[in-house]
Amino acid sequence: MPELRKDPILGRWVIIASERAKELDNFECPAVAPSPLKECIFCKGNEHKVFPETFSLKDERQDWRVRVVSSQDSFLQLEGEPWKKGKGPYDFINAIGSHEVIIESPDHVENMADLTEKQITDVFSTYRQRIKELEKNQDLRYVLIFKNYKKGAGGGEIKHTHSQLLATPVNLKRVKEELEGAKFYFKCHERCGFCDMIRQEVGTAQRVVLDEGGFLALVPFASRFPFEVWVMPVTHSPDFYAMSDDQTANLAKVMKKVLLKIKVLLGDPPYNYIIHTAPFRRPYPGYWSTIDEDYHWHIEIVPRLTQVAGFEWGTGFYICPSLPEEAAKYLKETKV
Amino acid sequence: MPELRKDPILGRWVIIASERAKELDNFECPAVAPSPLKECIFCKGNEHKVFPETFSLKDERQDWRVRVVSSQDSFLQLEGEPWKKGKGPYDFINAIGSHEVIIESPDHVENMADLTEKQITDVFSTYRQRIKELEKNQDLRYVLIFKNYKKGAGGGEIKHTHSQLLATPVNLKRVKEELEGAKFYFKCHERCGFCDMIRQEVGTAQRVVLDEGGFLALVPFASRFPFEVWVMPVTHSPDFYAMSDDQTANLAKVMKKVLLKIKVLLGDPPYNYIIHTAPFRRPYPGYWSTIDEDYHWHIEIVPRLTQVAGFEWGTGFYICPSLPEEAAKYLKETKV
Numbered sequence: 303m304p305e306l307r308k309d310p311i312l313g314r315w316v317i318i319a320s321e322r323a324k325e326l327d328n329f330e331c332p333a334v335a336p337s338p339l340k341e342c343i344f345c346k347g348n349e350h351k352v353f354p355e356t357f358s359l360k361d362e363r364q365d366w367r368v369r370v371v372s373s374q375d376s377f378l379q380l381e382g383e384p385w386k387k388g389k390g391p392y393d394f395i396n397a398i399g400s401h402e403v404i405i406e407s408p409d410h411v412e413n414m415a416d417l418t419e420k421q422i423t424d425v426f427s428t429y430r431q432r433i434k435e436l437e438k439n440q441d442l443r444y445v446l447i448f449k450n451y452k453k454g455a456g457g458g459e460i461k462h463t464h465s466q467l468l469a470t471p472v473n474l475k476r477v478k479e480e481l482e483g484a485k486f487y488f489k490c491h492e493r494c495g496f497c498d499m500i501r502q503e504v505g506t507a508q509r510v511v512l513d514e515g516g517f518l519a520l521v522p523f524a525s526r527f528p529f530e531v532w533v534m535p536v537t538h539s540p541d542f543y544a545m546s547d548d549q550t551a552n553l554a555k556v557m558k559k560v561l562l563k564i565k566v567l568l569g570d571p572p573y574n575y576i577i578h579t580a581p582f583r584r585p586y587p588g589y590w591s592t593i594d595e596d597y598h599w600h601i602e603i604v605p606r607l608t609q610v611a612g613f614e615w616g617t618g619f620y621i622c623p624s625l626p627e628e629a630a631k632y633l634k635e636t637k638v
Numbered sequence: 639m640p641e642l643r644k645d646p647i648l649g650r651w652v653i654i655a656s657e658r659a660k661e662l663d664n665f666e667c668p669a670v671a672p673s674p675l676k677e678c679i680f681c682k683g684n685e686h687k688v689f690p691e692t693f694s695l696k697d698e699r700q701d702w703r704v705r706v707v708s709s710q711d712s713f714l715q716l717e718g719e720p721w722k723k724g725k726g727p728y729d730f731i732n733a734i735g736s737h738e739v740i741i742e743s744p745d746h747v748e749n750m751a752d753l754t755e756k757q758i759t760d761v762f763s764t765y766r767q768r769i770k771e772l773e774k775n776q777d778l779r780y781v782l783i784f785k786n787y788k789k790g791a792g793g794g795e796i797k798h799t800h801s802q803l804l805a806t807p808v809n810l811k812r813v814k815e816e817l818e819g820a821k822f823y824f825k826c827h828e829r830c831g832f833c834d835m836i837r838q839e840v841g842t843a844q845r846v847v848l849d850e851g852g853f854l855a856l857v858p859f860a861s862r863f864p865f866e867v868w869v870m871p872v873t874h875s876p877d878f879y880a881m882s883d884d885q886t887a888n889l890a891k892v893m894k895k896v897l898l899k900i901k902v903l904l905g906d907p908p909y910n911y912i913i914h915t916a917p918f919r920r921p922y923p924g925y926w927s928t929i930d931e932d933y934h935w936h937i938e939i940v941p942r943l944t945q946v947a948g949f950e951w952g953t954g955f956y957i958c959p960s961l962p963e964e965a966a967k968y969l970k971e972t973k974v
Contacts, residue, residue: 313819
């Protein structure tokens with residue numbers, strides 16, 4: 303099993319997956335694009351071509367509507383005794399966890415924006431159910447859900463609409479930072495920073511794209527990327543999976559509109575989204591006691607229009623070549 | 639002048655540079671590659687084709703050996719009264735600072751590995767002198783120096799060997815995180831974490847690539863990327879620019895060998911390096927009192943062999959498809 307190693311200064315965990323590519327040849331650059339797939343392995347009828355199903359949503363006739371399978375690239379596995387060890391200043395743990403693919407439709411659709419509202423509701427329901435199920439495994443601390451649409455956003459050869467789930471035995475650095483930022487804001491103001499942001503945005507309306515059904519879609523004040531959009535529940539809640547079914551349907555409506563606006567306005571660009579939700583509450587060091595009050599789940603959507611420029615890489619310092627207020631205006635005015 | 643905006647939760651600063659691209663057309667994706675340059679504007683004889691010189695190192699005949707010019711892409715400017723303002727939960731400041739290009743040779747050489755040791759010494763001396771000069775400007779807090787070699791590493795159209803300098807009025811998030819990590823390690827152990835790392839690496843020799851002239855080149859224990867190499871002074875020092883001239887010459891020797899090893903072993907891949915050094919000591923909130931003891935400057939070199947995969951983007955969770963110990967062995971054994 304591969305191991306996870308922690309940078310002793312930064313606390314950043316890395317999967318060391320040397321099984322993947324032991325031969326030096328595999329590091330050749332740049333990678334030559336493999337020839338396109340002849341047929342889509344995610345389409346209905348090709349179920350035998352992918353890894354076993356871990357979950358599915360079925361219709362009355364027992365045909366699947368959404369299907370979750372293990373990833374063929376997975377370095378994480380749910381079986382095995384978790385261990386942790388140290389050596390000098392270094393920490394290791396073994397790579398307990400799960401990497402799954404959510405196939406969002408039996409039919410060949412590529413952009414989630416082109417699924418029906420009902421289908422998108424099914425996808426978000428599936429996410430919620432998988433998180434709930436994985437929470438039972440006490441070795442896991444976080445479930446990350448994300449989508450890479452098209453190659454420019456890190457998507458692979460398979461074009462059929464899908465998203466990914468990564469369950470990890472550690473809290474990811476990005477998650478820890480956000481939690482610590484939220485906690486610090488709460489300590490200063492005794493209010494949730496995201497709720498403050500929502501009040502501010504609804505008040506000025508300068509950066510609001512949509513405000514309906516209890517969800518706000520906005521271009522963030524300090525956007526890293528042009529036309530970045532965050533979708534947030536207006537009512538405070540730390541956990542994505544704690545949504546009701548009605549809320550899930552409302553979220554799907556908003557997501558469909560936002561993704562369609564991006565598609566129409568920007569010419570069907572590659573995009574990523576990541577669900578930012580609270581980690582599982584486990585009694586371990588680093589457990590944040592005020593997480594229920596200070597953290598607020600949301601989805602960050604990033605169209606990939608500009609290449610991340612040189613000094614953005616590794617510096618954490620971004621240049622956004624558009625005014626967030628203008629991006630919001632364009633998106634708001636785009637009819638879908 | 640463009641403005642800097644801070645994410646209220648994460649404390650991440652972003653340059654909002656809307657002057658760059660007001661037209662929606664500029665966000666079309668993917669960017670069509672511009673036609674290649676007919677002649678190199680960084681070569682000797684074309685000095686008039688770039689922005690004015692801010693510094694140069696000259697030989698006895700007053701010909702330049704290393705030349706620093708303002709970047710044509712700069713969003714930062716040194717002139718102007720610094721201001722800060724807030725609105726609701728949000729902070730803005732204006733974009734005081736400097737973005738400069740260090741042209742590393744009058745002759746057309748592309749990879750720094752192919753410069754002479756003397757030339758590389760000149761480049762590092764230039765970095766030191768520019769940082770010392772910029773430190774006098776009380777509005778600045780950090781100088782970031784980095785190199786993007788080839789397009790795969792974020793390099794632009796100009797192939798002539800050069801590096802970049804970014805002076806900022808805020809501490810970059812990446813820098814803050816590293817400082818906080820270093821401070822926390824020091825708090826736990828009352829020792830510099832980087833010094834501990836050096837002792838551990840010299841002790842086991844498993845990940846050491848080179849150990850000479852007071853500098854250690856190693857593959858870090860928790861490498862994010864295959865064949866990532868860090869070059870560190872063995873003696874504790876927080877500030878890159880505080881090196882002596884002799885140390886600078888020794889560093890140049892080690893850097894040349896490491897860059898040549900990467901070139902020979904991996905087939906001249908794109909790479910980045912970033913100089914990680916302490917920020918200017920300014921009396922402002924967030925000033926770290928133990929920085930002289932807990933922080934240790936170093937250079938991080940990353941060959942760009944694998945595309946950053948989907949879930950690494952935005953998660954801070956990396957998969958490294960090679961064992962750091964094996965990468966170190968390959969690099970160590972590569973003759974240059």
